[in-house]
Amino acid sequence: MKIDQPHIIKEGSTEFKLGELKNGYIQYNFNSIITYLEAKGKMMFGERFKIYKDDQEILYKLCCYFIQDETICRKFGIDIHKGILLTGPVGCGKTSLMRLLKYMVPHQRAYEVIPSRNIVFSFNNIGYATIEQFGNSKFFCFDDLGVEPTGRYFGKDCNVLGEVLLSRYDLFLASRMKTHATTNLNAEELEERYGNRVRSRMRQIFNLISFNAKSKDKRG
Numbered sequence: 001m002k003i004d005q006p007h008i009i010k011e012g013s014t015e016f017k018l019g020e021l022k023n024g025y026i027q028y029n030f031n032s033i034i035t036y037l038e039a040k041g042k043m044m045f046g047e048r049f050k051i052y053k054d055d056q057e058i059l060y061k062l063c064c065y066f067i068q069d070e071t072i073c074r075k076f077g078i079d080i081h082k083g084i085l086l087t088g089p090v091g092c093g094k095t096s097l098m099r100l101l102k103y104m105v106p107h108q109r110a111y112e113v114i115p116s117r118n119i120v121f122s123f124n125n126i127g128y129a130t131i132e133q134f135g136n137s138k139f140f141c142f143d144d145l146g147v148e149p150t151g152r153y154f155g156k157d158c159n160v161l162g163e164v165l166l167s168r169y170d171l172f173l174a175s176r177m178k179t180h181a182t183t184n185l186n187a188e189e190l191e192e193r194y195g196n197r198v199r200s201r202m203r204q205i206f207n208l209i210s211f212n213a214k215s216k217d218k219r220g
């Protein structure tokens with residue numbers, strides 16, 4: 001699919017212009033992106049959805065990443081070639097944002113947001129093919145990483161997402177395929193859950209982007 005004007009997005013009869021074309025480049029406008037995200041968010045999650053003032057800073061970083069603005073990202077210490085590990089307290093809106101943000105860049109490869117626990121359930125049913133399915137290809141966002149149960153197949157325990165992440169690291173090295181994830185856990189808790197080896201590989205494939213620890217729970 002070739003999109004000539006990926007910064008112009010149609011939703012029903014409404015057209016959203018996320019920026020201007022200048023010399024063959026798109027100059028995105030952050031306020032226009034926010035307007036679009038709020039409208040699209042309402043369509044996806046209901047009228048209550050809004051972009052909170054307190055979240056503008058993290059959204060600015062995420063938007064710069066999603067439009068792959070290398071210069072600004074570098075200032076934030078974000079590597080545009082790695083994926084995003086979005087962390088923050090329960091209910092602050094991580095899952096919603098990851099589901100929403102891909103729509104602002106329709107010209108880019110889309111990722112599938114998948115609950116980490118579902119991957120474990122699949123493993124419990126079909127075993128190690130699940131590790132291959134989620135580890136060896138495609139672009140995923142593993143949602144709620146770290147709180148999924150331990151996998152068990154034919155009496156053998158397996159840290160399923162740990163194994164998947166090791167495979168994703170190899171995949172990243174081999175083909176630059178990215179991985180995103182969301183989590184409520186901090187670095188120490190992730191290390192406790194997956195061990196030092198996985199944790200150090202996570203640093204290689206993810207940019208850590210964090211909601212403020214005091215970020216409001218948005219569940220109504």
Ligand SMILES: Nc1ncnc2c1ncn2[C@@H]1O[C@H](COP(=O)(O)OP(=O)(O)O)[C@@H](O)[C@H]1O
Pocket residue numbers: 045048049050051052088089090091092093094095096097182217218219220
């Ligand atoms: N920006 C927002 N405005 C209004 N409601 C929101 C917003 N973000 C999330 N929500 C709602 O808050 C709840 C928690 O959001 P969710 O994305 O699941 O948070 P998290 O993944 O961080 O736990 C959901 O019911 C969601 O619809």
Ligand SMILES: [Mg+2]
Pocket residue numbers: 094095096143144182
């Ligand atoms: Mg979530």
